Amino acid sequence: MKMVFLRDLEPDYTIGKSIYNSDGKLLIKSGTKTTRDNINFLKKNMVFFVYVEDDALDDVKINEEFDNVRATALGEMPTVFNNLLTGDKKNAEQSMKVMHNLVDYIVADGSANINLYELKSYDQYTYIHCIDTSIMACFIGKSLGYTGKKLKELSMSGLLHDIGKIKIPNEIINKKEKLTEDEFKSLKLHTKYGKEIIEKYDTFSEDVLRGIYEHHEKYDGTGYPLGLKGNNISEFARIISVCDVFTAVSANRSYRKRFNPNEAYELILSGSGTSFDPNIVQKLRMTFFVYPLGSCVRLSNGVEGYVVRQNKTFPDRPVIRVTYDTATRQPISPYEVDLMSNWNVVVEEVI
Ligand SMILES: [Fe+2]
Structure with a gap:
């Protein structure tokens, strides 16, 4: 799986990870093929990055x-x-x-x-x-x-x-x-x-x-x-x-x-x-930012989410929109964690 800027996204990619908007609403499910229409839909929803399946990328030009x-x-x-x-x-x-x-x-x-x-x-x-x-x-x-x-x-x-x-x-x-x-x-x-x-x-x-x-x-x-x-x-x-x-x-x-x-x-x-x-x-x-916008991460407190904003002076402590709890294995009502004001929590892994 690979991350692609939306500006480089073209039709016929396979979305690798489901994409949610900032309210946690599902925008596109993983496995969906991209089209002009759904790319425009993602743009309207201010999505910057998506994950796509790798083999779809052979002929595609990124950056x-x-x-x-x-x-x-x-x-x-x-x-x-x-x-x-x-x-x-x-x-x-x-x-x-x-x-x-x-x-x-x-x-x-x-x-x-x-x-x-x-x-x-x-x-x-x-x-x-x-x-x-x-x-x-x-x-x-x-x-x-x-x-x-x-x-x-x-x-x-x-x-x-x-x-x-x-x-x-x-x-x-x-x-x-x-x-x-x-x-x-x-x-x-x-x-x-x-x-x-x-x-x-x-x-x-x-x-x-x-x-x-x-x-x-x-x-x-x-x-x-x-x-x-x-x-x-x-x-x-x-x-x-x-x-x-x-x-x-x-x-x-x-x-x-x-x-x-x-x-x-x-x-x-x-x-x-x-x-x-x-x-x-x-x-x-x-x-340099360590975790680009849109990257999915697991936090040390057991929840998962994706990066929605950066903290410029602390590129390893972005703002995460939490969407999933690994303990209950359930999606949760999304909320934001700013790692700048939660020093006891760190990014454990990029997922
Ligand atoms: Fe050297």
């Missing part, structure tokens, strides 16, 4: 433009990495233009309306990880007030942050078991290798370089390669490190299931001030 730009950038990634590695300056610059399109799209989009669900699981790992780190860094950069050249540089630094891994043996990169001490030592060299690859080009600024070299530094000084602390770590690296960890744990790896967005988000929050710069974590909170 088409953004996905296209990202897909093009993704297709170009191996070429960019290889050109950079072989020192082919002219070709490298050419292929990097595609990456600039991605940033242009994010900049032109106006609001950071991407939600954490859109940075999701994929099989092909490394390049997607780089692209998503770059996209996320770009949104955070935007909320820090970055514009123009600086934003492009940040995005480029995010995109290239792990380029040094190209010099690490695949057995280490893909190893499912815990790395030995020696293997971990070699893996750590990827920040140094990355710096060496990139510093050959005068097109990259010092900021880009430091973003790559310092992205495994930790705010409390326990990271590598230099053990830098606090604001001695470049701002680019402090941003990239948050995005790197978030997108890494959100991805499906062969040896473990991915974290839910809320779990990944919790992990970042718990590292605020130790692994991560608290100001950057705060920006993450302001920039």
Whole structure:
């Protein structure tokens, strides 16, 4: 099942979850095929999101433009990495233009309306990880007030942050078991290798370089390669490190299931001030919603409902319209719970 914005909804989808209006009245039952008429009916009822069955989506375009730009950038990634590695300056610059399109799209989009669900699981790992780190860094950069050249540089630094891994043996990169001490030592060299690859080009600024070299530094000084602390770590690296960890744990790896967005988000929050710069974590909170409007959730007090409003400063504590009680297994007369004023209740699971 997958969530789709109503603006992207077209006829012939199969509704995956029944849709209720704000009074709890059933609008469309799960299993219904969408038509022009019932889509208009949902629009009139101010429905923003619906859940649809996945296989209906193969040919359907969701967030088409953004996905296209990202897909093009993704297709170009191996070429960019290889050109950079072989020192082919002219070709490298050419292929990097595609990456600039991605940033242009994010900049032109106006609001950071991407939600954490859109940075999701994929099989092909490394390049997607780089692209998503770059996209996320770009949104955070935007909320820090970055514009123009600086934003492009940040995005480029995010995109290239792990380029040094190209010099690490695949057995280490893909190893499912815990790395030995020696293997971990070699893996750590990827920040140094990355710096060496990139510093050959005068097109990259010092900021880009430091973003790559310092992205495994930790705010409390326990990271590598230099053990830098606090604001001695470049701002680019402090941003990239948050995005790197978030997108890494959100991805499906062969040896473990991915974290839910809320779990990944919790992990970042718990590292605020130790692994991560608290100001950057705060920006993450302001920039991304954890539970998009319309997502169905189970609360820790045993009731279920869906997100009807966001609390901007606390994206993990939205307003929920409760419609179901798991204890009685019965729909209940709907009511709203604002998690901002009910601190003893948390979202337990996205359902
Ligand atoms: Fe890395």
